Amino acid sequence: MTDTLPPLPPIAILGAGSMGGAILYGLVRSGLAAGGVTVTNRTPDKAAALAELDGVTSLSLEDAPSANTDAATTADIVLIGVKPAMVPDLLREIGPSLRPGTIVVSIAAGVTIATFEQILGSDVAVLRSMPNTPSLVGKGVTGLAAGSHAGPEVVAVVRRLFETVGSVIEVPESQIDELSTISGSGPAYFFLVVEEFTKAAVGKGFSEADARLMAEQTFIGAAALLEASDVDPAELRRRVTSPKGTTERAVAVLHDARLDRIFAEATDAALARAKELAAGT
Numbered sequence: 001m002t003d004t005l006p007p008l009p010p011i012a013i014l015g016a017g018s019m020g021g022a023i024l025y026g027l028v029r030s031g032l033a034a035g036g037v038t039v040t041n042r043t044p045d046k047a048a049a050l051a052e053l054d055g056v057t058s059l060s061l062e063d064a065p066s067a068n069t070d071a072a073t074t075a076d077i078v079l080i081g082v083k084p085a086m087v088p089d090l091l092r093e094i095g096p097s098l099r100p101g102t103i104v105v106s107i108a109a110g111v112t113i114a115t116f117e118q119i120l121g122s123d124v125a126v127l128r129s130m131p132n133t134p135s136l137v138g139k140g141v142t143g144l145a146a147g148s149h150a151g152p153e154v155v156a157v158v159r160r161l162f163e164t165v166g167s168v169i170e171v172p173e174s175q176i177d178e179l180s181t182i183s184g185s186g187p188a189y190f191f192l193v194v195e196e197f198t199k200a201a202v203g204k205g206f207s208e209a210d211a212r213l214m215a216e217q218t219f220i221g222a223a224a225l226l227e228a229s230d231v232d233p234a235e236l237r238r239r240v241t242s243p244k245g246t247t248e249r250a251v252a253v254l255h256d257a258r259l260d261r262i263f264a265e266a267t268d269a270a271l272a273r274a275k276e277l278a279a280g281t
Contacts, residue, residue, distance in 0.1 A: 007034030012075035020081030026165035140166030
């Protein structure tokens with residue numbers, strides 16, 4: 001990767017919690033963060049946990065109250081990873097210190113590009129992102145929406161940043177909430193299916209340990225097979241489902257349960273809640 005892609009410019013991650021931390025680890029693994037990464041956290045303990053990473057400067061707000069501004073001042077790309085309610089105050093704090101041309105990327109759910117642009121003005125390029133938790137293992141999906149001052153070259157740089165933790169889908173901001181119901185919430189749907197599959201195995205008389213092993217590794221293996229295959233999931237399912245066999249009988253039960261309707265209703269419910277959160281309710 002480092003042989004074929006140019007290095008990324010200096011980066012700051014303000015609020016390197018679970019998602020910001022996942023992106024940080026992806027950057028470090030990729031070797032693309034040649035310009036260095038500065039991260040901030042509230043406590044010294046959290047800052048110390050990241051300080052040993054190669055090329056990373058880790059600052060604590062308790063030790064250095066100006067850490068967010070200090071980090072943002074030296075960065076060409078600034079990722080905002082604090083809690084959504086804290087974003088406006090943070091932007092007002094760092095805004096006067098940002099150099100013209102700085103790229104500011106939100107990883108805070110529910111905060112619109114308009115909020116960023118209103119506070120920061122037109123001298124910076126704003127993008128809104130929606131990564132998901134598999135970014136922790138480099139298998140994430142990130143939705144990326146460009147603001148009004150983010151041109152193709154800016155989008156390309158930010159895309160390269162998020163590709164260090166997985167795949168990137170560029171969408172208009174109007175689709176970010178819809179995307180979140182699939183890739184953002186999707187890992188929870190998957191974990192729920194594995195959880196229930198494990199219970200089914202326990203109900204068949206297997207120990208909890210064996211049931212969990214069967215359920216988890218079956219789904220992990222199936223996902224790996226799908227990733228390695230050049231055919232779609234429906235065709236892979238047909239290849240497993242022998243006519244008049246046991247799998248066909250089981251799949252018929254799942255079809256009768258109208259999984260298509262259940263997933264549509266589930267994602268619709270998630271979308272409705274996303275809109276409520278965006279409205280502050």
